[in-house]
Amino acid sequence: DYPTIVMGHGGGGQLSAELVTHLFRPAFAPGDTSALTDSTVLTLPGSRIAYTTDTFVVQPLEFPGGTIGSLAVHGTVNDLAMSGARPLVLTVGFVIEEGMPMAQLARIVHDMARAAREAGVRIVCGDTKVVERGHGDGVYINTSGIGVLDDDVHIGPDRATVGDVVLVSGSIGDHGMAIMSQREGLEFETTIVSDSAALHTLVHALRAAVPDVHVLRDPTRGGVATSLNEIAADANVGIMLEERALPIRPAVRAACEVLGLDPLFVANEGKLLAIVPADAANTALSALRAHALGVDAAIIGEVVADHPGMLVARTGLGARRVITTPIGEQLPRIC
Amino acid sequence: DYPTIVMGHGGGGQLSAELVTHLFRPAFAPGDTSALTDSTVLTLPGSRIAYTTDTFVVQPLEFPGGTIGSLAVHGTVNDLAMSGARPLVLTVGFVIEEGMPMAQLARIVHDMARAAREAGVRIVCGDTKVVERGHGDGVYINTSGIGVLDDDVHIGPDRATVGDVVLVSGSIGDHGMAIMSQREGLEFETTIVSDSAALHTLVHALRAAVPDVHVLRDPTRGGVATSLNEIAADANVGIMLEERALPIRPAVRAACEVLGLDPLFVANEGKLLAIVPADAANTALSALRAHALGVDAAIIGEVVADHPGMLVARTGLGARRVITTPIGEQLPRIC
Ligand SMILES: Nc1ncnc2c1ncn2[C@@H]1O[C@H](COP(=O)(O)OP(=O)(O)OP(=O)(O)O)[C@@H](O)[C@H]1O
Ligand SMILES: Nc1ncnc2c1ncn2[C@@H]1O[C@H](COP(=O)(O)OP(=O)(O)OP(=O)(O)O)[C@@H](O)[C@H]1O
Ligand SMILES: [Mg+2]
Ligand SMILES: [Mg+2]
Ligand SMILES: [Mg+2]
Ligand SMILES: [Mg+2]
Numbered sequence: 256d257y258p259t260i261v262m263g264h265g266g267g268g269q270l271s272a273e274l275v276t277h278l279f280r281p282a283f284a285p286g287d288t289s290a291l292t293d294s295t296v297l298t299l300p301g302s303r304i305a306y307t308t309d310t311f312v313v314q315p316l317e318f319p320g321g322t323i324g325s326l327a328v329h330g331t332v333n334d335l336a337m338s339g340a341r342p343l344v345l346t347v348g349f350v351i352e353e354g355m356p357m358a359q360l361a362r363i364v365h366d367m368a369r370a371a372r373e374a375g376v377r378i379v380c381g382d383t384k385v386v387e388r389g390h391g392d393g394v395y396i397n398t399s400g401i402g403v404l405d406d407d408v409h410i411g412p413d414r415a416t417v418g419d420v421v422l423v424s425g426s427i428g429d430h431g432m433a434i435m436s437q438r439e440g441l442e443f444e445t446t447i448v449s450d451s452a453a454l455h456t457l458v459h460a461l462r463a464a465v466p467d468v469h470v471l472r473d474p475t476r477g478g479v480a481t482s483l484n485e486i487a488a489d490a491n492v493g494i495m496l497e498e499r500a501l502p503i504r505p506a507v508r509a510a511c512e513v514l515g516l517d518p519l520f521v522a523n524e525g526k527l528l529a530i531v532p533a534d535a536a537n538t539a540l541s542a543l544r545a546h547a548l549g550v551d552a553a554i555i556g557e558v559v560a561d562h563p564g565m566l567v568a569r570t571g572l573g574a575r576r577v578i579t580t581p582i583g584e585q586l587p588r589i590c
Numbered sequence: 591d592y593p594t595i596v597m598g599h600g601g602g603g604q605l606s607a608e609l610v611t612h613l614f615r616p617a618f619a620p621g622d623t624s625a626l627t628d629s630t631v632l633t634l635p636g637s638r639i640a641y642t643t644d645t646f647v648v649q650p651l652e653f654p655g656g657t658i659g660s661l662a663v664h665g666t667v668n669d670l671a672m673s674g675a676r677p678l679v680l681t682v683g684f685v686i687e688e689g690m691p692m693a694q695l696a697r698i699v700h701d702m703a704r705a706a707r708e709a710g711v712r713i714v715c716g717d718t719k720v721v722e723r724g725h726g727d728g729v730y731i732n733t734s735g736i737g738v739l740d741d742d743v744h745i746g747p748d749r750a751t752v753g754d755v756v757l758v759s760g761s762i763g764d765h766g767m768a769i770m771s772q773r774e775g776l777e778f779e780t781t782i783v784s785d786s787a788a789l790h791t792l793v794h795a796l797r798a799a800v801p802d803v804h805v806l807r808d809p810t811r812g813g814v815a816t817s818l819n820e821i822a823a824d825a826n827v828g829i830m831l832e833e834r835a836l837p838i839r840p841a842v843r844a845a846c847e848v849l850g851l852d853p854l855f856v857a858n859e860g861k862l863l864a865i866v867p868a869d870a871a872n873t874a875l876s877a878l879r880a881h882a883l884g885v886d887a888a889i890i891g892e893v894v895a896d897h898p899g900m901l902v903a904r905t906g907l908g909a910r911r912v913i914t915t916p917i918g919e920q921l922p923r924i925c
């Protein structure tokens with residue numbers, strides 16, 4: 256329907272999904288109708304692995320709580336972790352704009368190396384291209400990653416089952432609003448810090464307590480609302496969200512109000528959504544809260560038989576509203 | 591030494607190597623002094639794999655003999671093949687510029703899908719980002735890839751041994767000059783076609799005939815001269831090149847003359863260099879020539895004890911000249 260690419264095709268919302276569904280998937284994986292997941296599970300001779308990729312184009316390149324370098328590590332580690340894999344190795348691909356200050360590139364590279372070291376993943380190969388001034392934006396970084404999967408791990412969006420409980424590992428909207436408040440020069444900018452973090456140890460802790468986790472997802476571009484909509488569609492179940500239960504920092508809420516944004520649609524880079532059987536919900540909550548990256552974890556909803564494929568929120572006043580995926584995006588170049 | 595990034599940092603020459611040696615490697619793989627190879631060999635629980643990545647920023651996006659899409663498949667398939675691996679799966683990462691015509695994107699995506707299908711590799715996951723007009727150039731494509739390696743395969747630059755013979759699988763400089771003649775609008779442009787091709791079946795045929803292939807390399811950015819210099823340095827051997835033996839198409843030779851370029855430094859995307867024991871040289875040559883992608887294969891040199899670390903060419907007149915790696919690059923945005 257669109258004769259040219261618009262920013263929204265990269266926003267993680269409906270336009271993004273349409274581009275993947277109508278162009279990339281039919282071309283690259285004709286006939287494949289399986290659910291789209293954060294990483295792909297492959298069986299190599301002798302081992303089961305998870306494999307994924309992401310490119311990062313965030314602006315500014317350095318922001319409170321991280322840089323494009325650490326973000327590129329965390330993003331790919333998290334997509335591996337969301338399939339239950341233990342992240343092992345990464346590749347890196349740099350597209351650098353002519354004229355980029357070497358000192359800034361070095362800061363980003365070292366932040367990236369630190370993030371990889373802390374996450375226990377090795378960067379095993381890379382590629383470096385340079386484009387002329389005016390054809391880039393400092394640096395774009397692609398990472399791909401491989402993780403190893405135990406045989407008994409089966410986590411996927413289609414496993415969401417009526418009666419299951421939905422948890423989030425902490426406050427939502429921090430990454431997106433940290434970036435936006437930098438860009439807009441909002442006065443509270445200094446109080447909002449990106450949540451960018453590697454979540455694989457949190458997943459490990461959760462799975463140790465609740466082996467049968469049904470679904471894991473990191474709600475990045477498009478936020479919690481988009482991720483839950485995708486899961487509802489993939490599993491053909493309804494999801495009911497308890498709006499009051501959502502952990503949101505006051506500064507994030509304030510920034511969202513100023514900019515007219517809904518924190519449900521704002522990107523996170525260090526949070527996960529977990530869907531678990533109802534009888535494991537409290538165990539899951541305790542396991543998340545016992546981990547440094549999950550202290551603000553909360554139960555935020557449940558999987559229901561009503562309104563299959565749809566996400567519905569119960570508001571503070573007891574009303575219900577359908578929460579759809581945004582067409583394009585509210586916040587460009589957030590990751 | 592450079593306060594900012596210059597185009598040459600992406601050219602595959604000395605500046606590229608310095609960026610990797612002084613910035614990326616110390617940060618990402620401190621203490622690792624192994625030779626830099628096209629792909630990294632990893633031992634996962636139960637399997638041995640090759641893993642690699644490349645980003646493609648070629649201009650124009652569509653050129654005689656291919657598009658950025660097929661190039662992105664061939665490049666990564668070839669880096670896997672150069673380690674002796676059987677390429678299995680790819681990831682793709684798109685950075686698309688706002689305003690890119692959807693029809694052109696579709697052509698590129700379908701060309702990419704065709705290349706993957708023909709090479710027998712599956713594209714298993716991807717990512718799509720959009721950047722504002724003026725921050726890209728149509729589309730940049732990253733691919734990463736995994737291949738499976740037999741236990742007995744040990745191919746690497748450090749295996750080049752005095753007495754070994756150097757072969758090239760066909761004419762050199764075709765890809766780079768196909769791109770350049772498009773850009774410069776040279777009159778012979780229509781006669782030069784990129785050699786972009788997947789080389790894994792050629793490698794398979796070569797290894798079937800000569801199991802103990804010592805070194806394989808696809809001479810992409812920086813051309814044959816840069817690849818042979820790197821191998822000479824890694825193995826600490828000399829390489830003597832027979833200049834008259836190099837297969838060069840007349841149109842490529844003519845275009846190089848017009849633009850003042852040396853075909854030895856021009857990029858190839860469907861050629862390989864092979865270094866094999868002397869007693870296997872003729873078998874290797876026959877095996878290459880028996881394959882559609884190797885009909886113009888030639889023996890072009892030998893590994894020598896003299897001038898370790900250096901590439902020397904014997905010219906048509908019997909003189910010798912040292913061939914160094916260019917500092918920056920002659921041809922930007924060629925791949
Ligand atoms: N940013 C980077 N970080 C880590 N390693 C890198 C980086 N860029 C390149 N390398 C490493 O440097 C070596 C040379 O890379 P290069 O991209 O020149 O090889 P290639 O992919 O075979 O060539 P081409 O990119 O022209 O196809 C490889 O071992 C690669 O892994
Ligand atoms: N160009 C593409 N080709 C093939 N598949 C794609 C492409 N772009 C995205 N996909 C697939 O679409 C699904 C959603 O991708 P998306 O990038 O939104 O997920 P994510 O990486 O978890 O999120 P984010 O990029 O915000 O971190 C994934 O299964 C991904 O493999
Ligand atoms: Mg994800
Ligand atoms: Mg991701
Ligand atoms: Mg490369
Ligand atoms: Mg190579």
Ligand SMILES: [Mg+2]
Nearest residue numbers: 644665669810
């Ligand atoms: Mg390459």
Ligand SMILES: [Mg+2]
Nearest residue numbers: 308309716717
């Ligand atoms: Mg992605």
